[in-house]
Amino acid sequence: MKHKKFIGNIITPDRIIENGEVTFSEGKITYVGKYRPSSSDSSFYEVTDYTGAYIAPGFIDIHVHGGGGYDFTDGTLDAFAGAARLHASHGTTTLLPTTLSCSDEELFAFFDIFEKARETDLGGSFLAGIHIEGPYLAMSQKGAQDERYIKKPDPEHYNKITEKSKHILRWTIAPEIEGAMELGKKLAEEGILPCIGHSDALYETALEAYESGFTLMTHFYSGMSSMVRKNGFRFPGLIESGYLIEGMNVEIIADGCHLPPSILNFVWKQKGADRVALITDAMRAAGMTEGVSVLGSLDNGLPVIIEDGVAKLTDRSAFGGSIATTDRLIKTMVKKANVPLVDAVKMASKTPARLVGLRNKGVLAPGFDADFTIFDNDINVLRTVSHGKDL
Secondary structure (H helix, E strand, C coil), rough: CCCCEEEEEECCCCCCCCCCEEEEECEEEEEECCCCCCCCCCHEEEEEEEEEEEEEEEEEEEEEEECEEEEEHCCCHHHHHHHHHHHHHCCCCCCCCCEECCCCCHHHHHHHHHHHHHHCCCCCCEEEEEEECCCCCCCCHHHCCCCHHHHCCHHHHHHHHHHHHHCCCEECCCCCCCCCHHHHHHHCCCCEEEEEEEEEEEEHHHHHHHHHCCCCCCCEEECEECCCEECCCEEEEHHHHHCCCCEEEEECCCCCCCHHHHHHHHHHHHCCCCCCCEEEEEEECCCCCCCEECCCCCCCCCEEEECCCCEEEEECCCCEEEECCCHHHHHHHHHCCCCHHHHHHHCCCCHHHHHHHCCCCCCCCCEEEEEEEEEECCCCCEEEEEEEHHH
């Protein structure tokens, strides 16, 4: 079997290797560095020349609900395949299907389909694990979450959930709710990342949560508290806590709508690329430009309008979800938020991989999975490769 070689501008976590090469075989990277011309290339390597284009680690989206007209909670294999293929076409090689607050029956059906999808060649992004968002959230910060299913953490309930699936990699929870700290500690002990989100917690609670294992803030700025005033005194909320707690990681929806470019730049400057993950938080309308769609499952979802590059509630009073793809996140960070390409790519690969424990992904280096996203100077995706295979 021939080894494969890509030639182009190689993006590593620290620099761009111009006129470089990456070689791989049997799904693993074997060499990354300067191009090594050899007369034996044609006999030993299958060479593809991307001179002038960029070869980056495959993008990793750790918070995504759907795309291509599908939501992962639709409860069908077709939905998983359709969403995974849509995001693969935009450079995402790995993703974490994400739930919303829903009934236990709907959640467990999601678990069952996830298991089947993992065993099936969907021709799309690799399904690395599950992100549960809810139902233990603050009602005051529920956003588009269905309030019928929001509740307080109960050991009998969440133990039943963790026993149903061994693929849960992260769980978004409001830490101020009674019983949430205990749940966070349990998850951290089991290797599941507890995340702060849809929460009205203030700094002291955020700090306690961080010390209990909550080391990531879900969609930073969205669905969380900021500075509040009590009897004239000001108290930092979660947004301020994200900056004050040095080791806290944050994820941002860098679509240019949920946060303006100036704030995207500010988050990057203050936290650094090693503490920021780019996420789409995309719903089923990812890939659409306008029209009517549904946030959540087809049976129990919320109608939304797609316009101006984002999903809006039908009364246009607030956003109803993201329709971003990861290539759009990179493009926004580079071209609008003035972030260096190396850092933008790191926030969509190495950083999210570290956060959810994907040790063999997110970096172009020998021994890592042969996951690549290849794009041109305008960050238009030319090719997506996962484990050495085209998607």
